[in-house]
Amino acid sequence: MLGAFVLLGSVLGSTLATPYTSPVGYMDLFKRISSGCSTTGPASCHNTTRETDLCCFEAPGGLLLQTQFWDTDPSTGPSNSWTIHGLWPDNCDGSFTENCDPSRDYTNIAGLLTDQGASDTLSFMQEYWVDINGQNEQFWEHEWSTHGTCYSTLKPSCLPSGSPKGAEAVAFFQTVVKLFKTLPTYDFLSQAGITPTTSKTFTLSTLTNAIKDATGVTPALNCDGSTLNSIEYYFNLKGSLIDGEFVAIDAPSKGSCSSSGIKYPPKSGGSSTTTSGGSSPTGGSGNLPDKGTIHASSTGGLLSAGTWSTQTLATYHFSGTTKSFTMSTSKGDCGVSDGQLTCGSGVSASTFSARIRLQVTSGGNLLLAYSGSTTFSSDKTPSGTDQETVYTGGSHSKTYTLSIISS
Numbered sequence: 001m002l003g004a005f006v007l008l009g010s011v012l013g014s015t016l017a018t019p020y021t022s023p024v025g026y027m028d029l030f031k032r033i034s035s036g037c038s039t040t041g042p043a044s045c046h047n048t049t050r051e052t053d054l055c056c057f058e059a060p061g062g063l064l065l066q067t068q069f070w071d072t073d074p075s076t077g078p079s080n081s082w083t084i085h086g087l088w089p090d091n092c093d094g095s096f097t098e099n100c101d102p103s104r105d106y107t108n109i110a111g112l113l114t115d116q117g118a119s120d121t122l123s124f125m126q127e128y129w130v131d132i133n134g135q136n137e138q139f140w141e142h143e144w145s146t147h148g149t150c151y152s153t154l155k156p157s158c159l160p161s162g163s164p165k166g167a168e169a170v171a172f173f174q175t176v177v178k179l180f181k182t183l184p185t186y187d188f189l190s191q192a193g194i195t196p197t198t199s200k201t202f203t204l205s206t207l208t209n210a211i212k213d214a215t216g217v218t219p220a221l222n223c224d225g226s227t228l229n230s231i232e233y234y235f236n237l238k239g240s241l242i243d244g245e246f247v248a249i250d251a252p253s254k255g256s257c258s259s260s261g262i263k264y265p266p267k268s269g270g271s272s273t274t275t276s277g278g279s280s281p282t283g284g285s286g287n288l289p290d291k292g293t294i295h296a297s298s299t300g301g302l303l304s305a306g307t308w309s310t311q312t313l314a315t316y317h318f319s320g321t322t323k324s325f326t327m328s329t330s331k332g333d334c335g336v337s338d339g340q341l342t343c344g345s346g347v348s349a350s351t352f353s354a355r356i357r358l359q360v361t362s363g364g365n366l367l368l369a370y371s372g373s374t375t376f377s378s379d380k381t382p383s384g385t386d387q388e389t390v391y392t393g394g395s396h397s398k399t400y401t402l403s404i405i406s407s
């Protein structure tokens with residue numbers, strides 16, 4: 001299997017414009033729906049005229065990123081493989097939309113895959129598409145509803161007539177798995193002599209060049225503190241996400257790792273003796289700061305009670321890592337109860353996470369997330385001394401994201 005990747009790497013390395021075609025493997029023998037789309041047209045984001053058949057041309061989310069995790073705290077997935085995060089359709093300029101069709105927020109992804117003849121994909125996912133807290137099904141549902149529903153080429157109306165309900169989600173998971181198999185980050189690095197270790201650190205260019213040697217393109221590497229934690233591979237797409245061709249491209253911007261001193265620790269069954277959480281060096285663009293303010297994407301930000309206002313923002317204290325942290329203000333711990341964010345003395349702290357976004361043009365690149373969603377909403381936009389209640393999710397009329405700015 002490694003041989004195929006090496007070959008693929010050398011092909012890509014010599015001809016960067018060549019479409020990135022996945023090696024055909026065992027899994028491809030299983031039945032998949034067919035889009036009927038040609039792959040001879042322009043790649044997504046590279047059309048020169050307006051494309052009208054968005055079943056066969058991915059738009060507006062034509063900048064695809066395949067994200068993978070290297071989770072060591074706790075260790076997640078096989079010790080010699082990175083794990084799948086997802087495949088996200090960003091807009092060509094790096095902005096993005098999420099949660100595009102709640103009517104297709106499928107539950108029981110495992111059952112859907114099994115019922116539609118994709119149990120091979122499911123068993124692969126159970127090993128390589130795993131949630132850090134063991135909530136795999138929720139993780140898959142989240143990736144589908146948040147990102148999968150935004151693909152134009154996966155609209156149900158694009159499917160062959162008579163396709164069962166959810167067939168486009170099955171195709172999504174099959175495609176993500178198929179693409180992931182062409183991107184064995186662990187092997188790409190070990191081919192260059194880079195294996196997990198606690199005894200030395202790496203420079204960003206050493207790591208990036210190892211991936212570039214294997215794939216022909218530059219990925220974005222993200223760190224949690226100084227520890228390598230995730231990688232993003234970027235593509236444009238020819239044809240449909242169901243069965244189109246992925247064209248590998250350089251990451252539009254670098255990730256959050258600093259240029260040197262990058263740790264790539266081994267995964268382990270037992271806990272390691274190093275302390276973690278709350279001790280991230282400051283200044284790195286993807287690190288969770290110890291304290292900062294929280295800004296809303298439209299205007300203003302959060303006060304000490306957890307309300308949204310245009311008044312002077314409160315200082316928030318963060319404890320944990322970007323993947324899992326709690327936060328508090330001078331009023332007390334912050335928690336979500338009945339979908340409502342509050343900070344105060346009687347509040348029990350909820351766990352939040354932060355999604356690293358690299359193309360955010362203003363504000364920070366750490367987006368506050370609750371239960372995996374970066375969408376928050378209120379009844380109206382505050383002005384003057386108004387304080388609006390902040391709700392998790394998009395159920396109220398003004399939706400926005402919240403970014404964490406270190407202070």
Ligand SMILES: *[C@@H]1O[C@H](CO)[C@@H](O)[C@H](O)[C@H]1NC(C)=O
Binds near residue numbers: 049050051052059
């Ligand atoms: C490419 O096609 C999309 C979808 O129709 C369209 O929105 C976009 O403007 C087109 N780009 C160009 C340069 O025509």
